[in-house]
Amino acid sequence: MSKTKLNVAVVGATGAVGEQIIGLLEKRDFPIDKLKLLSSARSAGSRVTFKGQEITVEEAGPDSFEGIDIALFSAGGDVSKELAPHAVRYGAVCIDNTNAFRMDPNTPLVVPEVNESKINEHQGVIANPNCSTIQMVAALKPLYDRYGISRIIVSTYQAVSGAGARAIDEMKRQTKEVLEGNDANPDILPVGSLPVKHQIAFNAIPQIDKFQDNGYTLEEMKMIRETKKILDDESVLVTATCVRIPVVYGHSESVYVELKEDYNMDDIRSLLSDAPGITLVDDPANQLYPLATDAAGKNDVFVGRLRRDLTNERGLNLWIVSDNLLKGAAWNAVQIAEIIAANKSK
Amino acid sequence: MSKTKLNVAVVGATGAVGEQIIGLLEKRDFPIDKLKLLSSARSAGSRVTFKGQEITVEEAGPDSFEGIDIALFSAGGDVSKELAPHAVRYGAVCIDNTNAFRMDPNTPLVVPEVNESKINEHQGVIANPNCSTIQMVAALKPLYDRYGISRIIVSTYQAVSGAGARAIDEMKRQTKEVLEGNDANPDILPVGSLPVKHQIAFNAIPQIDKFQDNGYTLEEMKMIRETKKILDDESVLVTATCVRIPVVYGHSESVYVELKEDYNMDDIRSLLSDAPGITLVDDPANQLYPLATDAAGKNDVFVGRLRRDLTNERGLNLWIVSDNLLKGAAWNAVQIAEIIAANKSK
Structure with missing residues (x-):
């Protein structure tokens, strides 16, 4: 053919x-x-x-x-x-x-x-979908299919490339200025069209996109709404805090997920290892876990730091990283x- | 006298x-x-x-x-x-x-x-206490006293100065190298005494201190154990994910907290505004929220991005920042x- x-x-x-x-x-x-x-x-x-x-x-x-x-x-x-x-x-x-x-x-x-x-x-x-949503739902889908998901609480560590090529240039310029002891003179981030600018070099900015009336940013609301739509399940509870950090390529996410049934950790590992487009990188003894710098330039979603929540038997914590310009x-x-x-x- | x-x-x-x-x-x-x-x-x-x-x-x-x-x-x-x-x-x-x-x-x-x-x-x-614990419990104490706290889920964005003066030098050196297109050649982080080193420049490293048998790092276990001891309340459920990011001074924390009683947001604001050692910086309309670069060099703990959780009436999300070398x-x-x-x- x-x-x-x-x-x-x-x-x-x-x-x-x-x-x-x-x-x-x-x-x-x-x-x-x-x-x-x-x-x-x-x-x-x-x-x-x-x-x-x-x-x-x-x-x-x-x-x-x-x-x-x-x-x-x-x-x-x-x-x-x-x-x-x-x-x-x-x-x-x-x-x-x-x-x-x-x-x-x-x-x-x-x-x-x-x-x-x-x-x-x-x-x-x-x-x-939105970059930060894509990598999260891709990683959670195998768990959703097997155990169901009642709740997700995510905090993101998002790369500057998500704000475009000019934002990357701005971060590099600011970084050089700050290293030389000068002011950063922020010009683009957090949101180009809004009046207030913040330094991204050596900083963490808890604003991505505009604030909504409920106090959440649009980026946070995208993660909440899009996750439900992609999973076709309005019952999944999602809370998001979206933060820009001085990384060029690769969003990282700290995710707490509550499954609907008791789970077996070996099974979770198998599910993630076998899932298309997912690479499990989870070997604490050898200090191996996903890193933005490793994910940059690759198509896969990288998952690691798997550990059972100590407060909830059905809770699972994980660290999800992917190149926001590629899979994202x-x-x-x-x-x-x-x-x-x-x-x-x- | x-x-x-x-x-x-x-x-x-x-x-x-x-x-x-x-x-x-x-x-x-x-x-x-x-x-x-x-x-x-x-x-x-x-x-x-x-x-x-x-x-x-x-x-x-x-x-x-x-x-x-x-x-x-x-x-x-x-x-x-x-x-x-x-x-x-x-x-x-x-x-x-x-x-x-x-x-x-x-x-x-x-x-x-x-x-x-x-x-x-x-x-x-x-x-x-540990730096990341201090700023969190200082900010949550007024809420604990008024409403009680059943649960805390925290993801940290921790500054390199927490790993010492040599780690700061290493981050600056790496940053210059990477900006010039060279390898970062990591030498200290994430943990000086462990064999594997990762680049901190333009990266996020989900490891602070050594891994414990349960898959959590010592830093994460410190936050869990110390929070209970300081609040003198073993019933508070705590989950932590601790991450090093390329910031020099100032730890930031994305915190989800579940209170034991229904709360009033105006009351939460008053409690935090009146609390000793706490500065409330929470004005989304003017893009004001705590930033590591603003907290650096100051003794206070800065709290903002207050918003009611959309999935739980008693849930509250906040962003807590403080200079890890000072209050921390x-x-x-x-x-x-x-x-x-x-x-x-x-």
């Missing part, structure tokens, strides 16, 4: 996630006929090499999607809201990496290891695209 | 905590007659300026404590175990900043804002010393 070759568009091609998507399409030898790279007017005209060929980035507009089979969006929620309907109008399937459609009841929210079958229910748009964004999107491509080839 | 002047010894005078203790004794105008600075043989001979006078650091030994009223130890658990009994023999009250005596049933474990009265029960040694170590010890000095002056 020969693979059907597809026309693919990447919207936000010059951004931190867009670059990763293009890299993965090349590395995975995705069945591409034509690759169209789109961006804002500001970045249009720049050139990207794909499989030895230079492609000029074009400005994205309502009519950019003629003949496109799959459009991967990662240029911010407003761009997706504006342009995805046009891509759908031209017959493309949109895989949207922004928050624009995630909680839309007509849009599947997909982590392939968790709910791949939802892909088939799309009405033009498939949403890629680009890789999850390309996985979905590969499944769509495979279905088209059937 | 004139203050009785005391002879004070600082053991570990050249260490990260020792330096802070000496600074606080000067800044607080502690009623000192004679200040004796003690260290290992390696650091003996170095000179420290105290109130305009140079003091030569002497090598600590069993007979260093003649005439000493208060001895402040922060030179590691082995030194405290060896020398504190000698200091007691000479009639000194030891305030020990190490893990050596914390869980000894005959040694009070004191955070003045929580259990000041325990100071009077000492039999020669008063233990200063030196300041808590000097507070205890000031109370002892005041009692002697009565």
Whole structure:
């Protein structure tokens, strides 16, 4: 069976996630006929090499999607809201990496290891969940299937790359300044569009995205709402505290999970070892556990520091790490695209 | 009433905590007659300026404590175990900043804002709790007194200074190397005496101190055991995940706490605003919350990000930050010393 070759568009091609998507399409030898790279007017005209060929980035507009089979969006929620309907109008399937459609009841929210079958229910748009949610649900899914989950309490240690390429530059600049004894002069984080800025170099900022009326940040509410939607189970109780720390790539998460049944730790280890896309790194005697620096550049979700909660027999503590730009964004999107491509080839 | 002047010894005078203790004794105008600075043989001979006078650091030994009223130890658990009994023999009250005596049933474990009265029960040694425990119990005590606490789940974001001055130097060196594209070549963290080293620059290491047989680190077990002892309540359930992040000064903590009774958020705010040693920084609309960089150099414990748990009416989430070398170590010890000095002056 020969693979059907597809026309693919990447919207936000010059951004931190867009670059990763293009890299993965090349590395995975995705069945591409034509690759169209789109961006804002500001970045249009720049050139990207794909499989030895230079492609000029074009400005994205309502009519950019003629003949496109799959459009991967990662240029911010407003761009997706504006342009995805046009891509759908031209017959493309949109895989949207922004928050624009995630909680839309007509849009599947997909982590392939968790709910791949939802892909088939799309009405033009498939949403890629939030980075911090993806790695958590991917790791917890095998436990959910076997024991059920009543409750999750998560605290995150999120990398700066989640805020984009400019935030990485800012962290590096601040770090150099502070090491030289100068002021950090924060300019972007925690939220570019908000007035107050905080130093990220040698700091921990307990704000990712805007505050909601209930005192939680949008990032925290994303983790709460998206986890329920992806697991298709509103009964799972989720509490989240999301924190930005001075790491470039790789979100880490301290997760307390309460299972619905008594569990066996050896069984948990087997479940995680056998799960697709999960790598168990859990050997305290040899000081082995997942680390952001080890996860960077890899597609898998890394799980370790497994230990039974000392206060609750059904409680389990774990440490979940993954590259936020890969499984947390680009890789999850390309996985979905590969499944769509495979279905088209059937 | 004139203050009785005391002879004070600082053991570990050249260490990260020792330096802070000496600074606080000067800044607080502690009623000192004679200040004796003690260290290992390696650091003996170095000179420290105290109130305009140079003091030569002497090598600590069993007979260093003649005439000493208060001895402040922060030179590691082995030194405290060896020398504190000698200091007691000479009639000194030891305030020990190490893990050596914390869980000894005959040694009070004191955070003045929580259990000041325990100071009077000492039999020669008063233990200063672990840094990450101190700031948490100080912040939770007002809530404990008013509502009772059934459960605490904490994830920490701990500063490198908690591992000593050499660890700070190592982090700065690594950070420069990584920014220049070189290897970090880790040499000290996570635990100097263990064989495996991990990069701390731009990373998060979920190991502080050695692993215990139950899969928890000693730091995590300290938080669990010490919290119960300080609150004098074995019924409080505590779960901890302790993580080192690239911050120089200031531990941050994401804390979920379950109160025993229904609570009123305005009342919680009042309790924390009125509590001694606590500063409430909680104004999401203006993006104000505690930050390690703001807490550095200050004695208080900073609390913010207060929000009712969405899954449990009696659950409360908060973010607790304090300078680990000050309230987490030196300041808590000097507070205890000031109370002892005041009692002697009565």
